[in-house]
Amino acid sequence: MDKHDGRATARPRAVATRGRGDPWYDEPDAEWGEWRGPGVQSAAVPAPAAPSERSAAGVYLEVQRSPAFQEVRRRYRRFVFPAVALFFAWYVAYIVAATTAPGLMAQPVAGAVNVAMVAGLGQFASTFLLTWLYARHARLRRDRAALELRWDTQEMTRGIVGHARVNDTARGEGGQR
Structure with a gap:
């Protein structure tokens, strides 16, 4: 019988299915605060777009x-x-x-x-x-x-x-x- 300390089974479903065809979790996204490694979490706020680029807010306002x-x-x-x-x-x-x-x-x-x-x-x-x-x-x-x-x-x-x-x-x- 194998002995487990329970750490491997406590992973969230999103992490367990990442890379297996789940479009929301194909790769880690630093813009949404997902874990990048043990003890390191990426920034929860996305970086602002460069001034020369078109912003999503501008696109949605234009559509509205x-x-x-x-x-x-x-x-x-x-x-x-x-x-x-x-x-x-x-x-x-x-x-x-x-x-x-x-x-x-x-x-x-x-x-x-x-x-x-x-x-x-x-x-x-x-x-x-x-x-x-x-x-x-x-x-x-x-x-x-x-x-x-x-x-x-x-x-x-x-x-x-x-x-x-x-x-x-x-x-x-x-x-x-």
Whole structure:
């Protein structure tokens, strides 16, 4: 029987799988404070980019100000704000009716089923309906444009220090355009 002192088995999973196809841990990254050796830890703050290089913050601000990004956000807001207002109004109406009109809510609909039970089940049904509508809206109106923005942003940040390795791995693992 082998004797172990337990030190080799106490390694974190990330260190144990490093180099075995895990894109997040292909190599140690000094920018995120990973161990470089026994008793030595690298800096936790990434070094600032050289002034001549384009910064990631600048890229993301440029994308945020772009007409394509504004269109995706506009489509999102045009669906979400009215949907939330309608759903909240329906929920408040149910609560107000339940507390202020108990006679109405106690009216039988069919057998032992009353108006309160139907309205309560309607809350669940409307939640599922709203979820389905949101997913459908996102798929038909926003997902393609958002994915294009994502790829464009990755292309723009590809040459920036600290982003090149992650973007190359993400593009290779997630499929090509």
